[in-house]
Amino acid sequence: MEMEPTKVQSEGGLNVTLTIRLLMHGKEVGSIIGKKGETVKKMREESGARINISEGNCPERIVTITGPTDTIFKAFAMIAYKFEEDIINSMSNSQATSKPPVTLRLVVPASQCGSLIGKGGSKIKEMRESTGAQVQVAGDMLPNSTERAVTISGTPEAIIQCVKQICVVMLESPPKGATIPYRPKPASTPVIFSGGQAYTIQGQYAIPHPDLTKLHQLAMQQTPFTPLGQTTPAFPGLDASPPASTHELTIPNDLIGCIIGRQGTKINEIRQMSGAQIKIANAMEGSSERQITITGTPANISLAQYLINARFRDVAAMWNDPSSMTTS
Template sequence: MVGAIIGRQGSTIRQITQQTRARVDVHRKDNVGSLEKAITIYGNPENCTNACKKILEVMQQEANNTNKGEISLKILAHNNLIGRIIGKGGNTIKRIMQETDTKITVSSINDINSFNLERIITAKGTIENMSRAEGQISSKLRQSYENDLQAMAPQTMMFPGLHPMAMMATAGIGYGSRGLYSGQAPYPGMYPAGGSSQSAGGPGGAGGADAQETTFLYIPNNAVGAIIGTKGSHIRNIIRFSGASVKIAPVDETKPQEAQNERRVTIVGSPEAQWKAQYLIFEKMREEGFVAGSDDVRLTVEMMVPSQQVGRIIGKGGQNVRELQRVTGSVIKLPEQGATPVEDETTVHIIGPFFSVQSAQRRIRAMVLQSAVPPQGRQRPPRPQKEPSQSEGTSSEPQQ
């Protein structure tokens, strides 16, 4: 159907765009070899519905020409929103089916994984009725999404310098995996171009491209295979989706094997890339069952801070580090206060579940950035000229 929707030299898709004033993107290069392609439609709700209807009309015409029979409409929706489309005891979906005279089904939860959190809602009926069903489903999805965004707002305070969408994107409340991973917004204007959490650049912003962070994550030896995946497929996905560089250290031949129960993973990338890469590793560990029952995966993350700032992070009599542990729920280990630093940078060990270690990393980075002493050492983000917002829990990017 893709060829028919695009039309000769793009004529059909251009016509749809002009008539409906909605932007239509056909992801024909994604999922090479798969039987289906996704189409993303951007615009106000009414224009999107009109564009969707026109696409269905083209598909129906093509199906008639090739004797393919009836066509159906498939909508991708994030797993977290599906419950509200179905409704209590199936009430919502039944009501939509009755009002639009369509048959609507939802794909199984078994089809989702940490790389694709979307379920497929399939509607069958006449084009007119499928279009009405799409309007109601999209409206319900949008409303549920906006409610979630408001509910998430307080949590964004925990992660200074991170865009709220980046938070939601990887907190399992993210919307539209296609939108999240390829830097395209599920709705226009919701996610800044380029997908960097600090894409403001300019004199006041920490230019996203320069703000590279290096962290080290320790994973159990027996989890290395799962993280790498068959012929390196899983780790390649993590790198592609997060935009971070991810390297697993080889086994140290000089040490006895029983002494090496962990391997070090080096992650280099922007704050947002760090967030995504670490999230995907934690998720994979959880999926592979490296934890008992409903416990969260607890891993050790190491980050480097300028040695002259260690005292500041520890605080008077250790009060800052105690407060950090209380607020974030992670264990934070620093060298003893008063110990003479051997190098320019000191390692901070943070142990805990994903959200706890993320919160601790962000807070420590904010303390380092706030300080009057310019950070030194390798791959340190350049210090913004005046950026109080980093510590106040807001990102330095333009508000939409």
């Protein structure tokens, strides 16, 4: 194939434009931005890559690096060396003697992860061996997306070599189908219910939340339960902060997994949406049941109960219809 003279042959194949997404914690993002944005400005200027940082007060942020492959490698090198500097600085204040590795998390469309892993893990093994970096592809997709986290750790040099190889694989096997990008969730915001409406608290304001309001209304129709010690209906003109109450449920051991979800994803979702605190007791010897304690306002509790029941219905439907197994 003929190459246009304008294209530069660079390390790792054609010098084409590529976008790589990184998942970072707030502290890491702060380090990349630097005082008054000086660090990220310098990185943009020196690498020539576009570096964008997602907005929002989320515990996690997405850093997007776009540009010709050689500019991307420069930007990655600068980020890896900056993180190493942070590690060295944090060590000077601690007793640790061995230097922990630098770790970066890439966000990669799931449809490209098979090529990164290779048949029987051959590709990822080759990357580990040839670069000296540790590479791990997450088994699960990130919430509400079709992307997976790929964690790379090692020395900055090993990381840069590894990123080059990953870029080559991503260029050789582009994503299939549409990718739903991962968007980090804001730090969980408290939910309050007032007058049948759900609000989330952001700063000093209560923002109406239509999805939760709908759920809340459904929950009201579905669970006519009365919190302990209350004989009046639990929801007459609910004010913003009725006293917290507690509700207990017992759930068979073999069903607890579907409430908790992989690594606690489902139970955290239920906690976030309902605004209730939910504690699951440890399994007792000889008992086939687990105790769940839900604490919060009556509205929070009924919403949590509704979400738990809905989860059971989903799972029961799946058992009755094995063809829908993939949806959970």
